[in-house]
Amino acid sequence: MNQIATLNQEEIINNKIMDNLSRNRAVRIGETTVVSRNVHYIDNRMPEEIKILTKSDAGETFYHREHAGEVIHMDIFHEVGVLDHVALASILQEVLPKYLDPAKCNYLDYIDIQTGSGGGRLTGSLKYGNKSSIKKAHLNHVHITLKYEEDNLFLLLILIEAVENEIMRQGKEIRKIERIKHILGKSSNKADLSPYTTDFDSMLKNESPKYGSETREYEKKELALEISKEIGTLQDTLDILDKLYISKGDLKSCSEMYRKYGNYKDILDILMQKKIIEKKLNKIELTQEGKELRDYLKWHAKEIQSNLNKIMKKLPFKPSIYINTKYSKKTFSNQGKSRNTSVYMSQKNEWIKEIAIPETIITSIKRSRRENADFYLKREDIYEKNPYLDKPLDICLLIDTSASMTGDRIKSAKFLAEYLVNSTRDRVSVIVFQENDVEVIVPFTRNFNMIQKNLSKIDSKGLTPLALAIEKSLEYIKKKKKKETLMMLITDGIPTVSVWSSDPVMDAIKAASEIPKKDICFSCIGLQPNKKYLEKIAKEGQGNLYIVDELKTDLLIYIANKERKAR
Known part of the structure; x- marks a missing residue:
């Protein structure tokens, strides 16, 4: 926006703003800014056009306020890039008080900001709005909401000028808005409302418990998704909340959970931050919100898992460093026909x-x-x-659950199993191995509930009996095989338990040599330090080898889909 020249011009602009806001319409100020008391958003197919939802009041939608017209919603557009919101807030806190009556300086407490780097209340910690989806949605504009007061409308012009100057100071170009389109509609999923439905320190929020049932449902869904993503799988989230609900965080229960989840302390920190749990004396208990979340997850498990899968599918895949070596000589009968x-x-x-x-x-x-x-x-x-209809596969996930797999690694492997059942027509089984034990934790199934329930039994501990695991898996597949089968081995270590000799590695290689004899396709996913021995396993099993830097969820899903398409 050009420099504001005269008081007369200010009065004209102020009158224009007041007139449009009183008629429930948005107004463009300068070339970069849209101001209204409604929700507005950008359709990515028409980025030059701002859509105003005239039946969605910003205060009611974002902050659950009981009366419409109490909050101004402002977006100031710039080229795509991350804008430092802390530096921007600092500038606004320096500039705006110069134009305010000293008795009204607390007005700054009623201004919120959000950029591609984060957000929060202007005078707060500015440590909110950090979800990746939120930051991504604000890479091309500064989002500002503030309390509507006619006496302070003149501040909008000062605020916009200060923001534009800071955008350019940070090396970003401001962007022109071509047009505004008013729509007779309510907020949809196109408008990202999540910054205001999670923890946020805004003083614009209505603290009244009289939230609409639809809004409250949206909040629970967003929180359920966020917590489940942080912990790893939906069933693990439920198990942890159940344990906390029943035991109220007694010492014995905590020790069990620390053993089962290597990152249990981090999980508790997340739940504490989200106000799902609280400390009472020497115990940890679910808050009321935590109890409500637990109930919501129980009733909406399939829906939440489906949403988690959709989120995972949409993630832009940037492979960690990995090596793919092909030793496979076998292809399924439907290879190359899936799209023909x-x-x-x-x-x-x-x-x-x-x-x-x-x-x-x-x-x-x-x-x-x-x-x-x-x-x-x-x-x-x-x-x-x-x-030509694709033939569903039987996929056997052979998962190392030795002690070294505790934490994110086992979390990623479990999520893969849930993903495959919920996103494909394949039957999936999960076989785990640790110490001297191999267990079919999930028999071949398409039943999502069975997958969830049985995966929660996995407990990482002990050594790595790979030879025995391959042998027992082949026996199981032979008994239960109904379709063409893909065995996927997921491991982070080397064999440490022998079967036929004193050398666990040679025993595992010998066991792998039986895989091609059983007419089974094979793939192996492991870590770089173990590449040498894994190459021998894959070669003997005539399978494909993937050497990765870490067993991450998105990478496991990428490899699994690649293997499925290749078959």
């Missing part, structure tokens, strides 16, 4: 289902030329499509 469609000549006495148009036209043209006639279609020219 065969055609056949339509039979005269049968109903036509779906015409294969290119083949039909080409056949008709050729016949017409042979007959030296103009183009026309005859029944004998028609070809029909014969869609």
Whole structure:
């Protein structure tokens, strides 16, 4: 925005703002800024156009205020990039008080900001709005909300000028808004409201408990998703909340959870930060919000897991450093056909289902030329499509659950199992191995509830009996195999328990040599330090080897989908 020249111009702009706001309309100030008392958002298909939802009041929607028209919503646009919100807040705290009546300096407490680096109350800690989805949604604009007071409307012009100057000082260009479009609608999922439905230190919030049921439901869903993502899997989240609810954090219960979850202290810190738990004397208990979250997760487990899968699918995949070595000589019968469609000549006495148009036209043209006639279609020219349906697979996840897998590694492997059941038509089984034990923790199934329940039994401890695990897995697959099968080994270590000799590694290589004899496809995912021995395992098993820097959730999903498509 250009420098404000005269008092007369200020009065004209102020009157324009007041007039539009009183008529429930947005106003563009300068070239970069939209101001309204409603929710507005950008449709990525038309980034130059700002849509104003005239039936969605900003105060009611963002802050659950009981009366409309009490909050101003302002977006100031700039080129895509991360803007330092702390530096911006510092500038505003320096500039704005110069224009305020000293008796009204607390007005700054009623201003919130959000950029691509974070946000919060202008006078607060500015440590909020840190979810990746929130920051990503604010990479192209500064979002500001403030209390509506007619006497302070002149501050908007000063605020905008200060923000624009800071945007340019930080090396970003301001961006022009081409047009504003008013829509007779309420807020949709296109508008990211999540900064105001999680922990936030805004003083614009209505503290009244009389939230609408729809808004409260949205809050619970957002919180359930966030907590489940942080902890790892939905079932682990439920198990932890159940344990805290039943035991009220007694010493014995805590020691069990510390053993089961290597990162249990970090989990407790997350739950404490989100106000899901609280300390009472020497115990840890669920807060009222924690109890409500526990109940919500129980009733909406499938929905939450589906949302987690959608989030994972949308993540931009940036592979960690990994090496893919192929030793596989086997392919499934449907390899390369998953996206193909065969055609056949339509039979005269049968109903036509779906015409294969290119083949039909080409056949008709050729016949017409042979007959030296103009183009026309005859029944004998028609070809029909014969869609090839993918054959679902049987996927056996062979997961190392030795002590070194505790924490994020086992969390990622468990999430992969849930993801496959919820996102494919494949049957999935999970076999775990530790100490001298191999257990089919989940038999081949498409049942999501069974997957969730049984995965919660996994407890990382002990040594790595890989040879025994491969042997027992082959025996199980032979008994239960109904379809073409893919075995995926996920491990972070080397074998430490022998079966037939005194060398655990040689025993594991020997066991792997039996895999191709059983007509099973094989892939192995492991860590860089163990590459040498894993190459031997994969080569003997005639499978594909993936060496990764860490067993991360998105990477496991990427590899699993790659293996499925290759089959």
